[in-house]
Amino acid sequence: MRVEYHRKFAAMNTRFEIILRGEDEQHLEAVAVMVSEEIQRLDATLSRFNPSSEIARLNRHANTNAVKVDREIFALLERCECARKTTQGFFDIAAASGGAGLELDAENCAIRFTDAATQIDLGAIGKGYALDCGREILLRYGVTNGLLQGGTSSILAIGADDWPIDVRHPLMPDKIVQRIELKNCGFSCSAARHAEQLHSDIINPHSGESLSGDEACAVLAESAAEAEIFSTALLVMGRERAWQYLQATQEFELNRWIEVADKETIKCQFIQ
Amino acid sequence: MPITRRTFLETAGATLASSALLCADDAPIRTVIIGTGGRGSDLIRALTTIDEVALIGVCDDYSPHLEQGAKYAGPQAKTFSDYRKMLDEMKPQAVVIAVPLYLHYKVAVDCLSAGCDVFLEKTMCYTVDEAKKLAAQVVASKRVFQVGLQRRANAIYKQAQAMVAAGMIGQVTSIKAQWHRNNSWRRPVPVPKGDANWLKLEKKLNWRLYKAYSAGLMAELGSHQMDVANWFLGTHPKRVFASGGIEYFRDGREVYDNISCLYEYELKGTDGKPYTVRANYTSLCNNAYEGAAELIMGTKGSLYLTSAKGLLFQEKGTDVVSWEGNKDQQTADANAAVVTAGKTLKLSNDPWAHRGAPFEIDIAEGNDTRDELVSFIDHVRRQDTKTICDVKVGMTDCATILMANQSVETGGWVTFPVL
Secondary structure, eight states, X not given: OOEEEEEEEEETTEEEEEEEEESXXXXXXXXXXXXXXXXHHHHHHHOTTOTTSHHHHHHHHTTTSOEEOOHHHHHHHHHHHHHHXXXXXXXXXXXXXXXXXXXXXXXXXXXXXXSTTOOOOGGGTHHHHHHHHHHHHHHHTTOOEEEEEETTTEEEEESSOOEEEEEEOSSOTTOEEEEEEEOSSEEEEEESOOTTOSSOSOBOTTTOOBOOSOOEEEEEESSHHHHHHHHHHHHHHOXXXXXXXXXXXXXXXXXXXXXXXXXXXXXXXXXX | OOOOHHHHHHHHHHHHHTSOOOXXXXXXXEEEEEXXXXXXXXXXXXXTTOTTXXXXXXXXXXXXXXXXXXXXXXXXXXEESOHHHHHHHHOXXXXXXXXXXXXXXXXXXXXXXXXXXXXXXXXXXXXHHHHHHHHHHHHXXXXXXXXXXXXXXXXXXXXXXXXXXXXXXXXXXXXXXXXXXXXXXXXXXXXXXXXXXXXXXXXXXXXXXXXXXXXXXXXXXXXXXXXXXXXXXXXXOSEEEEEEEOSSOOSSOOSOSEEEEEEEEEEEXXXXXXXEXXXXXXXXXXXXXXXXXXXXXXXXXXXXXXXXXXXXXXXXXXXXXXXXXXXGGOSHHHHHHHHOXXXXXXXXXOSOGGGOOOEEEEOOSOOHHHHHHHHHHHHHXXXXXXXXXXXXXXXXXXXXXXXXXXXXXXXXXXXXXXX
């Protein structure tokens, strides 16, 4: 008999949710617990606010010394650096401290910040990366259908099932912009600000200023981390530049640009 | 002697002074790890961040775990499925052991016999007899030996222990500790039930649930927390009464899914008279409300401790922490500088108003799993056998937790064994 198992837990300063489909509820629970523990482990090591985390250790020491990190963190930071280059610097984990590259020493698995002021923050990729790590666990233990989400802004659909997702208006949480079906892909939605925020907490690394306007950008990609990287980068680029960028790169199946004209009306447009 | 800020600082300073200092000019310590499952992977990730470690070998007899360990360890680490072969071939100086409990003694003895310094995960041994024999062999071998009770390396616990020793919560009268969760404590098995290999893999991966390999919740969780009680009280318990059973997860497991213990410690008060401290310990698998924490209760205050947070609650109406008395320094921040050395006490915004506003032990940095390994490697480098969690601490902890299981089985009070 097909069963669906749900589990919710707190991590990365938000709520995560795991929905697994399979035959054996006891097995699904064990897998869901392993996924939740993996995501909590990643939270503990990636949060810049946790003084015990590896990112906090980097932020303390990597301005002055090369800091040896584990291979997982090295690979993740290498990927962030690669994404910074791919997105013309619009995705930058050091955006809040002015934006700068990382010096990556692959032989020694060591990281050094090139700028004395650099502080890194994985807030724009951490949830997506954590969901992707969750997918690895599902596949390792034979769970082929499931949905993982963090904070409702990062979602990963696994397997052949369609998962209906309602994309809501960033400033009016009750208002649905559009329903989309996710199948075996990652999804991320970045909004310049939420209803309860006066100003955006997303910073344009090129100008050093927080975003103005009330736009939002939703991206589907192969992985949740990719979706998160590009929903941030495209939103920061702004509509015109994002449009040109996507025409040149042809990277995505589907993207949506959500533009808030005023409190009541919204425009939603496919940009590819 | 009245406790002043100054005497507290001296006590705390002594603890801080023992933190590891490494010399950068020596070659890295040739290190291997045996057991690359969940905990083993945590240890590998931490080991690979330490400049003074050269992780040259990883070993596990379950290939998916070995692959995972190899991925975290990197290509310079050779992989093995037989640890004796790894010891022969790699001739490591230090070995980190994270295998199921029933194998601890055998693997640790083999590593000591190979002349290695040993870091052995908690709980030290599966039986008290093994613990006694291992303790004798560690002493005879003169090797560096440390048990993985990482709260001993945690900045919050080190400061809290110094605070208790300095009398900041008065005379300790009671301890309440628990590790509560709401899940089956079961790991997934990669093949479905009914597969010919299911039972074999179930026993391999869910070894914690079967008595032939595991001592259950007390060994896997309680060992950390009863070690805190032993450490803070400066002695081992005299006796315990415990009750446990399988009440909820009737899934074929053999170890209890819940246990409640009442430990008695005999101490001498400041007046020289003997008194008893009672420590309540529980572990549950179907209610996570209280999580994992220890509450150290004294006549002047209580310390609420977790690996990431330490809170000091003062008893109302007592003249407790001396910096409260200074009218010039009404704010905690003003006083914080006095506590010094990277750790400050600050007023917490914790919502537990009925307990009074607590002071918070603030950690500036540090991860206890990494820090315990940094300390171990530092002791290896200096060939200093006085590790932060030596074989005697490990043996006492082992006896402390196993006596609770024995009490459940015999249905009566169990006295601490002669070690």
